[in-house]
Amino acid sequence: MPQSSLNMNKQIKQLSLFPNLDDNLSENLYVIGNGFDIAHNYPTRYADFREWLVANGDKQFVALMCLLFPYAPEDDRNDNNYFWSDIENFMGEYRATEIMNFCVPNGLSYKDGQKYAYAVEDGAKSVFVPAVQRLYQMFHNWVNSIQIDNIPKFQLHPGCLYLTFNYTETLEKVYGIPDDKICHIHGKRLCDEEYVFGHLNEIPTDSIDADNDFETKSLSDIISEMNVHVKNINGLINANTQFFNKLSGVQRIIVIGHSLGKIDLPYFDKLLECVSAEAEWVFYYHSNEDLKNITNFINTRNIKKVVLRNS
Numbered sequence: 001m002p003q004s005s006l007n008m009n010k011q012i013k014q015l016s017l018f019p020n021l022d023d024n025l026s027e028n029l030y031v032i033g034n035g036f037d038i039a040h041n042y043p044t045r046y047a048d049f050r051e052w053l054v055a056n057g058d059k060q061f062v063a064l065m066c067l068l069f070p071y072a073p074e075d076d077r078n079d080n081n082y083f084w085s086d087i088e089n090f091m092g093e094y095r096a097t098e099i100m101n102f103c104v105p106n107g108l109s110y111k112d113g114q115k116y117a118y119a120v121e122d123g124a125k126s127v128f129v130p131a132v133q134r135l136y137q138m139f140h141n142w143v144n145s146i147q148i149d150n151i152p153k154f155q156l157h158p159g160c161l162y163l164t165f166n167y168t169e170t171l172e173k174v175y176g177i178p179d180d181k182i183c184h185i186h187g188k189r190l191c192d193e194e195y196v197f198g199h200l201n202e203i204p205t206d207s208i209d210a211d212n213d214f215e216t217k218s219l220s221d222i223i224s225e226m227n228v229h230v231k232n233i234n235g236l237i238n239a240n241t242q243f244f245n246k247l248s249g250v251q252r253i254i255v256i257g258h259s260l261g262k263i264d265l266p267y268f269d270k271l272l273e274c275v276s277a278e279a280e281w282v283f284y285y286h287s288n289e290d291l292k293n294i295t296n297f298i299n300t301r302n303i304k305k306v307v308l309r310n311s
Contacts, residue, residue, distance in 0.1 A: 025159030027251040029275070031268075032164035032171070035257025035286055035311075039153050040170060042146055050084035052142045061138075064131055068099055088263055091229070092199030096222045100215065103127040121214040124221040132225055139197055143167050143189050150174055154256070161246060163271070165258065167195055183243040185236055185267065196236065198229035200263055233266045247274035254282040256311075260293040272301055280305040 037044040043052070053062050066083045069090045083090050103123030108116045148168055156162075156175045162182045164171060167189040171177040186196035203223050210216040237244065253275060260268065260283075281303055285291045291308075298306055 025157055026161060026246075027249055028157075028160040029247060029250045029253045029271075030156065030160055030162045031253060031255045031258055031271070032162060032166060033256065033258025034166060035259070035284075036154075036164075037148075037166050037168055037170055037257070039257065039311075040148070040151070040174070042148055042168065042170075044146060044166070044168070046084050046087050049087075049139065049142050052145065053138060058138065061131070061134065065135060067102060068128060068131060069094060070098075088197065088199050089261070091226070092201040092263070094199075094201070094222075094226055096203075096219050096226075099128050099222050100124055100218045103218070117212075117214040121217045124218045124225075128222055129225045132229070136197065136229070140195060143195055146189075148173060161243075161250065163243070163267075165264065165267075183240050185240060196231060198231045199226075200231055200233075202227055202230040231263070237267070237270050244270065244274050247271065248276075250275040250279055252280045252282065254284075256284045257286075259285075259287075259290045260297050265297070268297065269301075272303070277302070278304060280307060282307040282309065284309050284311040286311050 034044055050062055053059070062084070069083050100120065100123065103126070104116070104119050105123075108119050110116055112119075146168060148170055150173065152174050154175075156171070156177065158175070158177050158181065160177075160181065162171055162177055164182060164184055165186055167184070167187055169188065169190070171182055172179065184193075187193040189195070203226070205220050205223050205227075208216055208219045208223070210219055253271060258264070281298075283294045283306070285294055285308065294308070297303075
């Protein structure tokens, strides 16, 4: 990567080998994203969730979600893979008015009077809300169904600290990392925990500007349901205060398998608050999009030492 694409006050190094750990292992924090599980050949992509749904007889549901969240370019709207490539971000871009109109049976219009009004008022609650709730139930079932093996792909030390965005127990089961060294910030599967899965687009219901009461009711049902699934990032950080309090002595942060998408950036900003200002950040990137996100993060934060590695 050309250094010109990064602020020149950053200390940039390119490493071909995994970084050596310091003797004080607690000074090393690993941040683990989904790419880590994918590197172990686990079917943990959103596209794998879609395939699991199809294999379990939910092909029509897969198509329905694409119709409720149809934000692909016009040429791709018949491609049922589009929504399923990045579910959380597409959910955050939902358009309540379009969803309301979709939920009204074909052929009904204002000229149908009260029949149309009832259809609009009840449509979201009878079509959209159950679909979103089913999405979450199926997501939970899919995560619980993922099989992991015991073949490690990396050299990880049990004395380091680990912040993982994954639901799987890969760190514990495959690498023997103690529980007290790990924070599953979005929940850990098979532990009766709710999995954090959602978006950041919270909309006040009192901001609805509709032409009539029945449209107001429908839009309120849609927005209220979607607000349930807003990620409460500050709440999650506060719930894991004990772990974040351990990070004051961290001198190296090693990010593996995380693309630094916008939806998770508040967690990384919290890490910047917790670790030493002189800490070295090591980023493993897989794609040009990953590298773009990482570069943007580096250039907009006061990070003094950066290591980049193409994985």
